[in-house]
Amino acid sequence: MTPSSTWSKLIFGFSCASTVLAASYRVQDTYIGHSFLDGFTFQNIADPTHGRVNYVDAGTAARENLTFASSTNFIARSDFTTVLNPSGPGRNSVRLMSKKQYRIGTVLIANLHHMPEGCGTWPAFWTVGDNWPNNGEIDILEGVNNVGNNQGTLHTSPGCTMPGSRSQTGTALQNDCNVWINSNTGCGVSFGSRSFGPSFNANGGGWYAMELTANFVKIWFWARGTSVPSDVSGGSATINTNNWGTPVAYFPNTSCNINSHFGPQNIIINLTFCGDWAGSVYGSNNCPSTCNDFVNNNPGAFQNAYFDFLSLRAYAVENPIWDMAEGSQNPMSPHAI
Numbered sequence: 001m002t003p004s005s006t007w008s009k010l011i012f013g014f015s016c017a018s019t020v021l022a023a024s025y026r027v028q029d030t031y032i033g034h035s036f037l038d039g040f041t042f043q044n045i046a047d048p049t050h051g052r053v054n055y056v057d058a059g060t061a062a063r064e065n066l067t068f069a070s071s072t073n074f075i076a077r078s079d080f081t082t083v084l085n086p087s088g089p090g091r092n093s094v095r096l097m098s099k100k101q102y103r104i105g106t107v108l109i110a111n112l113h114h115m116p117e118g119c120g121t122w123p124a125f126w127t128v129g130d131n132w133p134n135n136g137e138i139d140i141l142e143g144v145n146n147v148g149n150n151q152g153t154l155h156t157s158p159g160c161t162m163p164g165s166r167s168q169t170g171t172a173l174q175n176d177c178n179v180w181i182n183s184n185t186g187c188g189v190s191f192g193s194r195s196f197g198p199s200f201n202a203n204g205g206g207w208y209a210m211e212l213t214a215n216f217v218k219i220w221f222w223a224r225g226t227s228v229p230s231d232v233s234g235g236s237a238t239i240n241t242n243n244w245g246t247p248v249a250y251f252p253n254t255s256c257n258i259n260s261h262f263g264p265q266n267i268i269i270n271l272t273f274c275g276d277w278a279g280s281v282y283g284s285n286n287c288p289s290t291c292n293d294f295v296n297n298n299p300g301a302f303q304n305a306y307f308d309f310l311s312l313r314a315y316a317v318e319n320p321i322w323d324m325a326e327g328s329q330n331p332m333s334p335h336a337i
């Protein structure tokens with residue numbers, strides 16, 4: 001190969017790259033083990049969703065072993081030993097928020113070994129912008145009471161709806177993302193098997209990925225042991241979402257201006273009990289007693305109410321310099337070969 005043909009092939013490669021620009025990302029932050037404790041703050045706030053929970057601070061969480069980090073794992077759990085006084089505070093648990101915010105042009109990939117399960121539990125792994133709901137909320141992993149599958153959901157200010165028919169493997173539940181209708185149901189998509197709770201855990205968990213661009217939000221899930229893109233399973237420094245296939249949840253910008261509905265997002269990991277969602281459907285989810293009574297009196301039932309993260313990586317879209325240099329050319333034109 002002559003030097004000049006090598007150069008030509010490089011130009012060709014670069015030019016093609018610019019056409020798939022939004023699909024190529026580079027890692028910005030890697031959270032593994034102890035770095036979760038460095039990168040997240042503990043929010044010991046009152047539960048805005050009225051749960052039977054007491055969110056504790058970092059010192060209490062460490063003392064009670066509600067958070068635990070090794071070099072390979074990060075565990076976040078609720079108390080599972082205390083019988084609660086019905087007129088006192090709720091069950092101790094944690095709500096963690098990333099110190100950093102992530103903008104449009106981000107991919108998050110979580111490799112989870114385990115997630116909280118049990119009657120009364122309402123765990124979530126999600127992102128939210130300032131001044132809710134004006135900068136949007138993206139629920140990546142969420143559900144209640146061990147029931148069924150994951151729901152991926154957007155919650156927004158009015159004026160963001162999803163097309164009824166779109167390219168996703170999950171099942172759309174409601175297409176208006178507006179938080180002010182139907183008690184903040186949001187525009188949710190129901191996921192497939194092994195995506196939530198006991199069946200997720202029995203299978204050793206899996207990978208959740210979320211891509212936020214100006215054109216769409218996409219969420220993928222791969223159960224452990226299934227065919228997972230190698231850049232996802234390998235924790236690669238660069239990833240290309242174009243190779244990941246049809247997402248489980250697809251939220252295009254057809255009738256939702258993503259730039260105006262989604263500001264910079266904080267990542268939140270929380271585990272609450274009962275409250276607005278888990279409490280309201282508790283009786284129909286095959287769970288014993290009433291939700292608050294069960295949570296108060298059965299600490300042992302929450303032994304498996306924990307997240308076990310193997311890793312969480314945040315990627316930012318690549319904005320290579322050759323995009324400007326080559327931008328005015330037809331990216332795939334033969335002149336480059």
Ligand SMILES: *[C@@H]1O[C@H](CO)[C@@H](O)[C@H](O)[C@H]1NC(C)=O
Nearest residue numbers: 047048049124126139270272
């Ligand atoms: C926990 O996460 C869910 C995610 O959708 C959110 O709706 C709920 O408000 C959160 N609960 C608390 C107490 O932060």
Ligand SMILES: *[C@@H]1O[C@H](CO)[C@@H](O)[C@H](O)[C@H]1NC(C)=O
Nearest residue numbers: 064065066067068069075306
């Ligand atoms: C704290 O939690 C971790 C993870 O669940 C566990 O391995 C460890 O034994 C616990 N430590 C104590 C003192 O209970």
Ligand SMILES: *[C@@H]1O[C@H](CO)[C@@H](O)[C@H](O)[C@H]1NC(C)=O
Nearest residue numbers: 214215253254255256257258
């Ligand atoms: C969707 O996003 C693209 C890229 O930012 C933009 O050009 C287009 O106008 C958007 N469409 C709508 C309906 O917001």
